[in-house]
Amino acid sequence: MICRIGSVTRCGSAVRVQQDVGAERLVAAVRNAESSRKTAVDCKPPSPLHDRIGHVHAEMGLRTRTALAAAGRTRGDETPYDEDIERLERELSALSVEETAAKSYRQELADQREETEALREAVAATRGQLAAHREQGLDTEELECELEAKIRDLAETETSATAASQQFERARETARTNRDRREQKFKLEDRLANRRRDARRWLVDQLESEYERAVQELAEERTDPFECKPTMASLAVGKIADYDAPLVLETTPFESAGAAHDWLGGPVIWL
Amino acid sequence: MLLVVTYSQAARQSLRNVCRTHEEVVVRRFGRAALLAETEFGAFQALRLQAKHGEAVQITQTQPFNEFEAVPETVRDAATAYEDREQSAVPYTAFATGREFPTPEEMRHTEL
Numbered sequence: 340m341i342c343r344i345g346s347v348t349r350c351g352s353a354v355r356v357q358q359d360v361g362a363e364r365l366v367a368a369v370r371n372a373e374s375s376r377k378t379a380v381d382c383k384p385p386s387p388l389h390d391r392i393g394h395v396h397a398e399m400g401l402r403t404r405t406a407l408a409a410a411g412r413t414r415g416d417e418t419p420y421d422e423d424i425e426r427l428e429r430e431l432s433a434l435s436v437e438e439t440a441a442k443s444y445r446q447e448l449a450d451q452r453e454e455t456e457a458l459r460e461a462v463a464a465t466r467g468q469l470a471a472h473r474e475q476g477l478d479t480e481e482l483e484c485e486l487e488a489k490i491r492d493l494a495e496t497e498t499s500a501t502a503a504s505q506q507f508e509r510a511r512e513t514a515r516t517n518r519d520r521r522e523q524k525f526k527l528e529d530r531l532a533n534r535r536r537d538a539r540r541w542l543v544d545q546l547e548s549e550y551e552r553a554v555q556e557l558a559e560e561r562t563d564p565f566e567c568k569p570t571m572a573s574l575a576v577g578k579i580a581d582y583d584a585p586l587v588l589e590t591t592p593f594e595s596a597g598a599a600h601d602w603l604g605g606p607v608i609w610l
Numbered sequence: 611m612l613l614v615v616t617y618s619q620a621a622r623q624s625l626r627n628v629c630r631t632h633e634e635v636v637v638r639r640f641g642r643a644a645l646l647a648e649t650e651f652g653a654f655q656a657l658r659l660q661a662k663h664g665e666a667v668q669i670t671q672t673q674p675f676n677e678f679e680a681v682p683e684t685v686r687d688a689a690t691a692y693e694d695r696e697q698s699a700v701p702y703t704a705f706a707t708g709r710e711f712p713t714p715e716e717m718r719h720t721e722l
Contacts, residue, residue, distance in 0.1 A: 436665075438664050438665050439665065441665070514665060514668075517665060518617060518665075518668065521617035521618065521665070521666060522617060524617075524618070525617050525618055525619070525642075528618065528619045529619065532619065
């Protein structure tokens with residue numbers, strides 16, 4: 340790892356950095372998310388485990404069992420569920436369900452119906468006016484033309500409304516078919532989640548005693564390894580994991596970057 | 611009421627969150643589905659879910675069912691009579707034969 344902060348460059352697997360640098364910036368630099376000129380960490384790519392324990396600090400939270408399982412994966416541990424998981428993932432990615440245009444058809448249908456209704460009212464109103472004019476013996480020519488034009492408009496709008504309604508019905512049928520596929524996809528998602536949970540449990544069972552030993556090495560007194568502080572759990576998980584990108588340690592019981600690196604067995608940036 | 615049915619894990623989770631946060635709008639919950647009150651706020655919550663998850667969220671407006679308006683008397687009578695039958699092993703088709711009740715086929719092809 341090469342860690343560059345401003346004009347200072349440090350190399351090696353155990354790097355100590357001034358606390359005022361800001362751990363967040365270092366974490367981002369490890370992820371390569373932040374290409375700032377001031378802070379850069381040149382290292383191997385972080386593992387998915389880094390999202391959980393990549394930044395060890397007092398306010399962190401940790402789902403210990405999930406992290407422990409992820410640590411097992413970094414070592415290449417396999418479970419009897421992996422084949423199922425892979426198969427389900429393949430099936431799931433092959434099953435795509437398109438969104439339909441149902442929403443725009445719904446809108447069109449509502450607009451057309453509204454317009455039709457407005458025109459119907461306009462036709463009725465013009466008819467009323469015409470009748471009144473006739474009764475009073477007034478000139479009706481203009482109103483007759485107006486009425487004719489409105490009736491024509493109404494007929495046209497009614498035709499469009501019928502078309503919109505048919506389109507909407509077709510979209511509803513497509514949506515119904517799609518929902519069958521979504522249902523299938525949903526079941527696969529659930530099955531995949533269950534298998535992943537099985538795999539996680541299996542990995543945790545395998546790693547539990549190793550993890551417990553690691554926690555006891557850090558703890559001053561006997562501690563429930565799944566109830567201990569997240570910082571302690573993170574370090575114990577880190578000791579089990581096999582990783583190449585550095586962990587950023589803000590809160591640790593170690594006295595130096597070197598000591599942290601020796602215990603963890605992987606690269607660290609120590610603040 | 612508004613019946614909201616979810617078709618993905620993420621959508622189901624969001625629906626659960628809505629149900630937990632806005633109990634007042636939820637009339638009934640059924641796992642991955644819920645009945646929301648027919649208010650603007652109920653619609654607002656349902657539409658939020660749809661905006662987030664697209665067609666993995668299905669929204670249906672329900673209406674109360676009145677069998678005396680929607681269903682012909684023969685069908686209503688058939689249901690009551692069949693549940694009152696003396697021999698429980700008789701299938702409906704056999705039960706309806708010779709009585710003035712509609713056949714399942716007839717009922718299947720007649721919409722309400």
